[in-house]
Amino acid sequence: MAASKVRPLGQDDLDRAIRSVATHFETDTVYVIGSQALLVSQTGLDSRLRMSVEIDCYPGNAPEWEAQHVGFEASEEIAALFGEGSFFHQGHNFFIDGVDETTAILPPDWQDRAVTRTIDDHAGGTVTAVAPSPVDVVAAKLARGADRDLIFAARCIGSGLVTNRAVKQSLEQSLDGEALAQALALVDRASRAKNNPASAPAGFTNAQLLAFLGDLGKVKDEGG
Template identity: 35%
Template sequence: MATNDDLMTALREAGRIVRGGRLLVIGSQSLLGTYSSEELPIEATASLEFDVAVFGDVDSRAADHIDVALGEWSPFHDQHGFYVQGVDVDSAVLPDGWQGRLVRVPIDDASEIDAVCLDPHDTCAAKLVRNEERDREFVRSLVRYGLIDPATLADRVTAIPLSRFPRARRNVALSFVRNL
């Protein structure tokens, strides 16, 4: 189970690898920017992977450096029991306006790292784009624990551009949300 301390470690190390910059956590572990690990159901923190993007990484070099130094099967992974995958900012399909809802993560040292996580509803909307059972269970558990509001989630799903989320798949996601 990933913890808030793990998030801090992942961000500090990713920031060290890319020498500062603005980091974005996407995926399930982005919830640790909003909630404490004790508040979250196991389905929300079970992943061993932190997906971290660097704003302005147009050629994916920073993502590649993170992968090499902190990725799966790296010495970092062996030492900490989790790993950091470097990703592109646009690797997640997100609702319009997501940038204005980012959750700032204060790093508890004097580093030059500016870190943010996705808003939990934006994270869940992105999970529903994938339409995999594990992602639906992730969302289901957050609703069950009262951490995600289905009406807000439906609004976020609807705010995903049709160019990235075809209408038929959006309707499947909205049907799932309405039945929560």
């Protein structure tokens, strides 16, 4: 299958994912994590925060469903039916990544700050999507700390969606020791790059980035 074109996902896509998972697992609650969890509560998001081909979800009744379907995992079921390369993926140009409650590193009280979105299930009922608050979403990204997570965090801080202090407070509840120290340093790096998110992975300020790019140009010229 040809790779999907990365595009800004919208709340219609989110609703489709929520409805699909809820219908298959016969549940009225679906949890959404990852970057696209922002769509649960935010409208008018910068399109650069919505560039993705996946939405991470798990059904609220996953333990009960797995108890009734011995040998099967809800996350694997989602991957098979709605995941990358599935008919769902081909038909809608995005896929659902099956995850569980341990996938994202979240503070113990994240559900106290959770955000929700209730939609029509097209069968006379409703489904509620539950997601971490934007602060906890960004903190979970920085707990992982990949380059794309730093860029995502810098965009969120730059847009005013979250603050440096709030993200640090979330991390302080979910990490400790060296892992916490590293994550806190990444928050500051993302903050410094808020006006130029592409510089976040290298930890450059705008001035440092320009100087670095200038040096690269000189090396290229000198090398012929």
